[in-house]
Amino acid sequence: MLGARAWLGSVLLLPRAGVGLAASRRGSSSRDKDRSATVSSSVPMPAGGKGSHPSSTPQRVPNRLIHEKSPYLLQHAYNPVDWYPWGQEAFDKARKENKPIFLSVGYSTCHWCHMMEEESFQNEEIGRLLSEDFVSVKVDREERPDVDKVYMTFVQATSSGGGWPMNVWLTPNLQPFVGGTYFPPEDGLTRVGFRTVLLRIREQWKQNKNTLLENSQRVTTALLARSEISMGDRQLPPSAATMNNRCFQQLDEGYDEEYGGFAEAPKFPTPVILSFLFSYWLSHRLTQDGSRAQQMALHTLKMMANGGIRDHVGQGFHRYSTDCQWHVPHFEKMLYDQAQLAVAYSQAFQISGDEFYSDVAKGILQYVARSLSHRSGGFYSAEDADSPPERGMRPKEGAYYVWTVKEVQQLLPEPVLGATEPLTSGQLLMKHYGLTEAGNISPSQDPKGELQGQNVLTVRYSLELTAARFGLDVEAVRTLLNTGLEKLFQARKHRPKPHLDSKMLAAWNGLMVSGYAVTGAVLGQDRLISYATNGAKFLKRHMFDVASGRLMRTCYTGSGGTVEHSSPPCWGFLEDYAFVVRGLLDLYEASQESAWLEWALRLQDTQDRLFWDSQGGGYFCSEAELGAGLPLRLKDDQDGAEPSANSVSAHNLLRLHGFTGHKDWMDKCVCLLTAFSERMRRVPVALPEMVRALSAQQQTLKQIVICGDRQAKDTKALVQCVHSVYIPNKVLILADGDPSSFLSRQLPFLSTLRRLEDQATAYVCENQACSMPITDPCELRKLLHP
Numbered sequence: 059m060l061g062a063r064a065w066l067g068s069v070l071l072l073p074r075a076g077v078g079l080a081a082s083r084r085g086s087s088s089r090d091k092d093r094s095a096t097v098s099s100s101v102p103m104p105a106g107g108k109g110s111h112p113s114s115t116p117q118r119v120p121n122r123l124i125h126e127k128s129p130y131l132l133q134h135a136y137n138p139v140d141w142y143p144w145g146q147e148a149f150d151k152a153r154k155e156n157k158p159i160f161l162s163v164g165y166s167t168c169h170w171c172h173m174m175e176e177e178s179f180q181n182e183e184i185g186r187l188l189s190e191d192f193v194s195v196k197v198d199r200e201e202r203p204d205v206d207k208v209y210m211t212f213v214q215a216t217s218s219g220g221g222w223p224m225n226v227w228l229t230p231n232l233q234p235f236v237g238g239t240y241f242p243p244e245d246g247l248t249r250v251g252f253r254t255v256l257l258r259i260r261e262q263w264k265q266n267k268n269t270l271l272e273n274s275q276r277v278t279t280a281l282l283a284r285s286e287i288s289m290g291d292r293q294l295p296p297s298a299a300t301m302n303n304r305c306f307q308q309l310d311e312g313y314d315e316e317y318g319g320f321a322e323a324p325k326f327p328t329p330v331i332l333s334f335l336f337s338y339w340l341s342h343r344l345t346q347d348g349s350r351a352q353q354m355a356l357h358t359l360k361m362m363a364n365g366g367i368r369d370h371v372g373q374g375f376h377r378y379s380t381d382c383q384w385h386v387p388h389f390e391k392m393l394y395d396q397a398q399l400a401v402a403y404s405q406a407f408q409i410s411g412d413e414f415y416s417d418v419a420k421g422i423l424q425y426v427a428r429s430l431s432h433r434s435g436g437f438y439s440a441e442d443a444d445s446p447p448e449r450g451m452r453p454k455e456g457a458y459y460v461w462t463v464k465e466v467q468q469l470l471p472e473p474v475l476g477a478t479e480p481l482t483s484g485q486l487l488m489k490h491y492g493l494t495e496a497g498n499i500s501p502s503q504d505p506k507g508e509l510q511g512q513n514v515l516t517v518r519y520s521l522e523l524t525a526a527r528f529g530l531d532v533e534a535v536r537t538l539l540n541t542g543l544e545k546l547f548q549a550r551k552h553r554p555k556p557h558l559d560s561k562m563l564a565a566w567n568g569l570m571v572s573g574y575a576v577t578g579a580v581l582g583q584d585r586l587i588s589y590a591t592n593g594a595k596f597l598k599r600h601m602f603d604v605a606s607g608r609l610m611r612t613c614y615t616g617s618g619g620t621v622e623h624s625s626p627p628c629w630g631f632l633e634d635y636a637f638v639v640r641g642l643l644d645l646y647e648a649s650q651e652s653a654w655l656e657w658a659l660r661l662q663d664t665q666d667r668l669f670w671d672s673q674g675g676g677y678f679c680s681e682a683e684l685g686a687g688l689p690l691r692l693k694d695d696q697d698g699a700e701p702s703a704n705s706v707s708a709h710n711l712l713r714l715h716g717f718t719g720h721k722d723w724m725d726k727c728v729c730l731l732t733a734f735s736e737r738m739r740r741v742p743v744a745l746p747e748m749v750r751a752l753s754a755q756q757q758t759l760k761q762i763v764i765c766g767d768r769q770a771k772d773t774k775a776l777v778q779c780v781h782s783v784y785i786p787n788k789v790l791i792l793a794d795g796d797p798s799s800f801l802s803r804q805l806p807f808l809s810t811l812r813r814l815e816d817q818a819t820a821y822v823c824e825n826q827a828c829s830m831p832i833t834d835p836c837e838l839r840k841l842l843h844p
Contacts, residue, residue, distance in 0.1 A: 123196060127614045127624045129559050130166035130198040134175060138185035141196045144205055149687065152193040152230035158263050159228040160192040160256075163199050163206050166559040167390045167442040169455055170240045171223045177243045178252045184243065187253070191260045192227075199224075200439060200563060201612055203631055204680035208690045211281060213237040227259055233689050235274040278689045287693045287733050288674030295731035296739055298756040301749045305742035306338050306351060317383050318358030324388070326378040327362060329398035330697040330705075334746035336405050337753065337786050352409065359406050363418045366514035369459060370491065371546045374425035375399055376459075377443075385516050386503045389443035389456045389556075393430055394700050396422050397569035404580040408784040419577045423586060426570065432562065433619050435592030436600065437570045442557035449554050458556050460512035461546070463488060463495050469549055470542050478529035486528065486535070487542040492518040560615035564601045564634035567593055569700070571641030579648035579781040587648045594645055594654060597638060603627075607664045609634045632679045632694075633703040635665035639710045643717075650768050650777070650792040652800045655717060662714055665707070666726070675733035676704050695737050697747040704730060708751035716759045716789035718804040727755055750786070758824045760788040762842075765811050766818030768792060772833070773818040779835035780820075783842045 124135040126143055134141055142148035144161075152159050162179075164171035178184050188194045199206035199222065206224070212234040214220040219239070226237040236259060241252035262270060309331060312320045319325045335355035342348030362368060365384025367376050375395050376387035403419035406412070430438045444453040470484030477486075492498050493513040504510065519527070525535040571593040578586030600621045601610045609630030616622035642658035645651075669677040676693050694702045711727035714720065731738075731752050734745065742749050762780055766773030773792075780790055791801060793808045802808050807826070813819045814831045820838045822829040832838045 127561075127612075127622060128166075128198040128201050129557075129561055130164060130171070130200075131196055133166060133172075134179060134196050137175070137179040138182050138189075139179055139194050140189035141194050144195055144197045144202055148193050148195050149230065149232065155193070156230065157191065157193050158235075158259065159230065159232070160188055160194045161197065161205075161209060161226045161228055162194070162223055163197045163209065163226075164223040165198060165200050165440075166561075167392075167440040167557065168222050169388065169390070169443050170221070172444060172453075174223050174240055174252075178241065181243060181253075184253055184256065187256045187260070191256070191263075198561075200559075200561065201628055203633065204688065204692075207679060207692050207694065208688050209234055209237065211285060211690065211692065212277070213239070215281060215284070216277065229271055229274055232687050233271075233274040233278050235270045235277075281690060285690055285692055286674070287676055287695060287737065288671075289729060289732045289735075290674075292732050292735055295728065295752055295755070296735050298749075298753040301738050301742045302338060302341070302753055303347075305334065305746055305749045306347060308741075308743040309335070309354070309746075310347075310350065313354055314382060318354070318361040319382070319384070320358075323381045324378050325367075325382055325384060326699065327367070327375060327395055327399055329395075329402045330701050330747045331743075332358060332402045333405070333786075334750050336409060336784065337750045339409070340784065340786070341753065341757075356406055356410060356415075359403060359415065359418075363403075363414070364517035366516040368418070369425070370515040370517070371459070371543055371550060372425060372429070373421035374429070375422065380503050381500075383516075386499050386514055387456075389459055391425075391430075391441045392699075393426070393437055393439050393563075393566045394569050396426050396430070397566065397573035398700075400426075400573035401576045404577040405784055408580055408782065416581055420581070423574060423577060423589070426573075427589060429558075431589075432560075432596070432615060432621070434600070434621060435589075435596035436562045436613070436621070437567050437593060438615070439559040439561050439563055439566060441555075441559070445556040446554045454508040456509060456512070456514075458550065458553055460499075460509060460514055461493065462497070462511055462513065463493055465549075466493060466546070469545050474528070474530070474538060476530060476534070481528055483538055483542050486524070486538055489527070490517065490519055490521075490524045490535075490539060491515040562596075562601070562613050562615075562621075564597060564609045564611055564630050565637040565700075565703075567597055567601070568634070568637030568639070568641035571597070571638070572644040575641065575644040575648040579644075582778050582781070587645075590641070590645050591649060591651075594642060594657075598657065601630075607660060608668070609638060609661065609664075629681065631681075631703075632665065632669045632677050632707070633700070635661055635669070636677075636703040636706040636710060639665070640706050643710065643713050647790040648781075652792075656800055658710075659714065659718065662710065662723070670726070671733075675729035677707055677730070679703065693733075695734065696744050701747040702745065704734065705745060705747035705751055708748060709754065712751065712754055712759060713789055716761055717791065717801070720804075724755075727751075731755060754787045757787055760785065761791060761823040762788055763791045763793050763808065763811055763821045763823060763828070764818060765793045765795065765813045765821070767794060770818060775835050776818050776820045776833075776838060779838050780842065783839060785842060 118136055120135050121137060121139060121141045123131045123141045123143065126132060131143060148159065197205050209226045210220050210224060213224060213226065216237060221239045224237070224239055225241065226234050228234050241255060242249060243253060244251040245254050309320055314320070320328060320331060332355045335351040339348045339352040342351065362384050365379065367379045367384045367387045369376065374391050377390045377392055377395065378388050380386050380388060400419045400422045403415045403422070406415035407419065426437065429441065432438065443455045445458045446453050447457040466488055467482070467484045470482060470487060472483045474481040474483060474486055497509065497511040498513045499509045521532050521535055525532045571590045574586050574590035574593065578584065578590060600613050603610065610623065611628040611630045611634055612624065614622045639658045639661050642654045646655040646658070665677070668681050671678055679692050679694050682691065693704060696702055697705050708727050708730050711723040715724040731748070734748055738745055738749060738752065764773060764776050766776070793801065793811055796802060797809055811821050811828065814833050817833045820832045822841055829841060832841065
């Protein structure tokens with residue numbers, strides 16, 4: 059923290075704004091931890107203040123957000139607030155009229171964003187305050203992650219946390235001076251109301267504006283110094299062995315032995331941590347710590363898959379669990395979670411051979427194909443947590459996903475033959491998934507009483523125990539449960555569905571291309587790889603500007619399923635390039651279609667041109683031009699719900715060096731890792747994906763070359779052998795014998811590798827030396843996984 063209470067104390071000491079009893083069910087939090095909503099500010103704020111309640115008949119005159127494409131902005135298009143989108147028009151108005159800017163940032167499936175919109179932004183009096191005394195700007199954090207990151211840095215540095223909705227007051231020059239998250243509309247016993255905050259800031263802007271401006275400048279200067287990530291005088295990154303061990307020890311200390319995961323409630327899926335543990339196991343598999351890392355990752359994945367955070371009826375995973383048992387989730391479903399968890403479960407199958415994990419991965423992708431896919435191949439962003447229990451009713455969180463005992467009994471009344479006691483299909487399912495008459499959701503997890511008598515399905519017993527309890531065959535129980543879940547799924551289709559955020563983001567589509575490509579390759583399922591191919595084609599057709607070589611950040615679903623863009627287009631950020639390049643590299647290895655590798659190289663060149671810091675090393679999150687006017691230009695330094703784009707870029711650079719031999723990319727990788735040295739040394743557990751990249755850079759990357767025809771059976775057998783083994787630090791190359799091919803031009807040594815007796819032949823190359831030729835998949839497997 060920057061001593062927020064000290065520097066702000068003389069100007070605006072706001073009482074802490076909380077979410078009261080609802081704190082445990084907040085929509086989202088910026089560091090993957092659920093914190094009470096907070097406010098950072100500057101002068102004494104009086105309590106009290108009662109204003110008008112939101113109008114019972116909402117004003118239907120649209121504001122200017124009606125012309126936007128973002129689903130989140132459109133949710134606010136009928137507020138009685140003179141909203142502006144982020145842009146020069148709003149900034150010019152603030153400067154001309156000498157008014158502070160009220161910036162409100164959220165996203166369309168955020169529960170507490172919905173709450174604040176309903177409670178405050180629909181309130182006529184609050185709307186007048188925002189329109190008359192401030193220039194009010196609404197931002198979709200998924201459209202403008204640069205704006206979100208800059209001001210979240212301020213909120214986190216000057217308070218005890220952060221999250222969404224994020225509300226920040228800025229000077230007309232875009233420097234922040236007060237910030238917070240969710241505010242209730244009126245004051246309570248322990249929390250300040252939004253109306254009071256607005257009145258007090260209005261007063262202080264009139265009376266103490268110069269003090270506010272001075273303090274704002276001081277904090278901005280401090281944030282600039284604090285957020286700098288640079289090589290400095292360092293020439294090389296730290297020791298990978300040291301960082302690996304420290305990262306593992308920090309994870310081991312926070313591990314939940316009983317339920318898996320690495321924190322108390324709330325608990326988030328952490329694919330970057332699981333990926334790190336698998337890599338750590340591979341390099342330490344003969345040690346006790348290595349075995350421990352594998353056990354931690356596999357147990358966490360199993361407990362998550364058995365818990366209520368997984369949608370057992372429709373598949374896919376919810377955003378996070380509100381308890382440490384993975385039981386009651388926050389119900390929104392995000393594309394980036396599905397993408398990364400599909401890869402994590404596929405890797406778990408590679409390592410363990412247990413089809414439990416591959417079944418979960420297939421279920422995730424089945425859900426994405428059904429619910430988050432555009433007909434042209436792109437992938438939607440999210441599904442909301444809230445939906446009406448019945449048509450015409452007020453939306454409630456989780457309504458689409460929960461069940462009463464009565465509902466299940468009515469849907470599954472059939473008797474189960476052969477059981478040792480009278481038993482229906484419904485009773486069997488309720489026993490296995492822990493449903494009770496009173497509901498299995500604790501009142502402490504349901505502060506509003508919306509889920510009383512409802513149940514979240516969570517696996518309470520193994521199939522073997524459930525079968526033994528009723529004297530049934532295990533396979534019979536499996537069939538009965540699957541049949542029951544399918545009937546629940548069909549019944550659920552008749553419920554009002556949660557809101558779909560049909561915005562498509564290049565970054566998350568890149569992650570999803572990886573999810574389908576990796577899972578399809580591991581499981582040997584061409585159908586899954588075809589989804590990845592269609593996703594990549596969508597990106598190239600709808601989210602790539604051929605003339606400039608740049609990616610677009612967003613596109614949207616128009617009427618009739620068409621694809622639309624904002625005007626002017628929202629150009630891509632670092633994460634868009636990094637995640638799409640990763641997706642294309644994964645797709646090349648899954649499909650051996652070199653066109654995807656060629657495009658990845660071109661996008662990496664563009665990324666280097668737009669985002670590389672030639673002085674300090676590493677990549678900025680945004681283009682200099684796009685972020686003009688923002689007080690900070692940041693380099694993301696945390697692997698959280700999504701990996702840091704710099705961490706992913708480090709891996710991409712290593713792989714591209716392996717595919718092409720271009721030394722420049724290896725040099726860039728070393729510079730990047732060196733720039734983040736201090737952050738890794740200080741808190742390696744904050745950057746597990748980068749620590750993994752550091753290990754890969756300091757080890758030897760394997761170039762696995764298959765000489766053969768792409769469609770030939772013997773070639774496919776060798777390729778599938780490679781995909782069946784967990785080898786994170788490798789590139790897979792198909793050499794088809796054509797000296798003019800793209801890869802042959804990049805790696806001249808490929809022309810020296812020959813097929814043995816006209817059969818598809820594998821070579822494993824390291825340090826510019828290749829193994830003896832191998833034609834037998836079993837022999838190749840032994841070499842790859844000794």
